[in-house]
Amino acid sequence: MSNKIVLGDNQYGKAEVRVVKVTRDTDRHQIEDLNVTSQLRGDFEAAHLQGDNAHVVATDTQKNTIYAFARAGVGSPEAFLLRLSEHFTSGFDWVTGGRWEAESYTWDRIQSHGSEHDHSFVRNGQEVRTAVVVRDGNTTHLISGLKDLTVLKTTQSGFVGYPRDKYTTLPETTDRILATDVSARWRYSTGLDHTATDFNKSYEDIKALLLEGFTENYSHALQQTLFDMGKKVLEAHGEVDEIKFSMPNKHHFLVDLSPFGLDNPNEVFFAADRPYGLIEATVQRENSGTAPAAWNGIAGFC
Numbered sequence: 001m002s003n004k005i006v007l008g009d010n011q012y013g014k015a016e017v018r019v020v021k022v023t024r025d026t027d028r029h030q031i032e033d034l035n036v037t038s039q040l041r042g043d044f045e046a047a048h049l050q051g052d053n054a055h056v057v058a059t060d061t062q063k064n065t066i067y068a069f070a071r072a073g074v075g076s077p078e079a080f081l082l083r084l085s086e087h088f089t090s091g092f093d094w095v096t097g098g099r100w101e102a103e104s105y106t107w108d109r110i111q112s113h114g115s116e117h118d119h120s121f122v123r124n125g126q127e128v129r130t131a132v133v134v135r136d137g138n139t140t141h142l143i144s145g146l147k148d149l150t151v152l153k154t155t156q157s158g159f160v161g162y163p164r165d166k167y168t169t170l171p172e173t174t175d176r177i178l179a180t181d182v183s184a185r186w187r188y189s190t191g192l193d194h195t196a197t198d199f200n201k202s203y204e205d206i207k208a209l210l211l212e213g214f215t216e217n218y219s220h221a222l223q224q225t226l227f228d229m230g231k232k233v234l235e236a237h238g239e240v241d242e243i244k245f246s247m248p249n250k251h252h253f254l255v256d257l258s259p260f261g262l263d264n265p266n267e268v269f270f271a272a273d274r275p276y277g278l279i280e281a282t283v284q285r286e287n288s289g290t291a292p293a294a295w296n297g298i299a300g301f302c
């Protein structure tokens with residue numbers, strides 16, 4: 001064993017740059033609202049070992065670059081992150097890669113007097129859209145996603161046939177509420193040319209497929225529904241190699257109303273917030289690579 005202490009993996013940058021871009025070339029304004037993180041990887045040894053900052057593109061500069069790039073429009077979180085990754089890796093020799101991440105928040109136009117307002121918006125609380133670009137030399141990985149997409153179905157879900165031991169008390173049911181907050185991340189095939197990709201359309205399409213996948217079949221378990229959802233996305237989108245899910249099983253327990261002389265035919269539930277089942281899985285194409293480097297740093301998925 002050597003006693004020499006050396007620098008291992010490292011990256012740095014500005015985290016959570018909140019940027020709101022208003023496009024106001026007509027009276028009908030548009031709004032793009034993002035939370036962007038930029039992290040550079042490359043040769044930063046001198047900074048860590050000798051205090052020599054000659055290679056350290058300041059995190060403040062990274063933040064300013066995000067704002068400056070937003071001036072020309074965001075377009076989509078994915079396209080914006082790809083532009084940032086290209087800028088930093090082509091602009092500084094020693095920056096060989098990095099990780100750029102965004103959350104984006106949707107604003108809907110306020111309906112006012114029966115029509116959509118030109119410049120007043122209401123935050124759409126449905127879900128948060130996510131994107132990650134990981135670049136290593138000439139390899140660029142792109143992962144899109146969403147989180148906090150809360151869905152529930154009031155029937156067509158059950159849970160039976162599981163093993164019973166001395167600790168098992170859960171009654172079997174063929175009719176229960178199924179509810180979850182969908183977190184999903186899908187990885188585009190590495191090496192695709194994305195110059196013509198309409199990421200906003202792709203996002204809306206994949207979100208719709210996820211929602212359809214949740215509704216379509218009788219659910220024997222959240223695990224099966226998860227797989228149904230992922231399969232639909234991969235079948236319809238050949239450019240997506242794999243999709244990962246993390247979904248809490250938000251239990252709804254039937255309340256015993258018999259002390260009050262009432263029946264309860266699956267109508268009144270106690271919505272428990274914890275503990276919750278936590279169901280996680282990857283749905284992927286058989287024999288396709290899984291690109292672990294792309295997923296590094298994305299917490300909460302398996």
Ligand SMILES: O=c1[nH]c(=O)c2[nH]c(=O)[nH]c2[nH]1
Nearest residue numbers: 159170220221222223249277
């Ligand atoms: O859909 C479910 N999957 C499980 O793994 C599980 N376990 C449990 O207690 N209830 C459920 N429901």
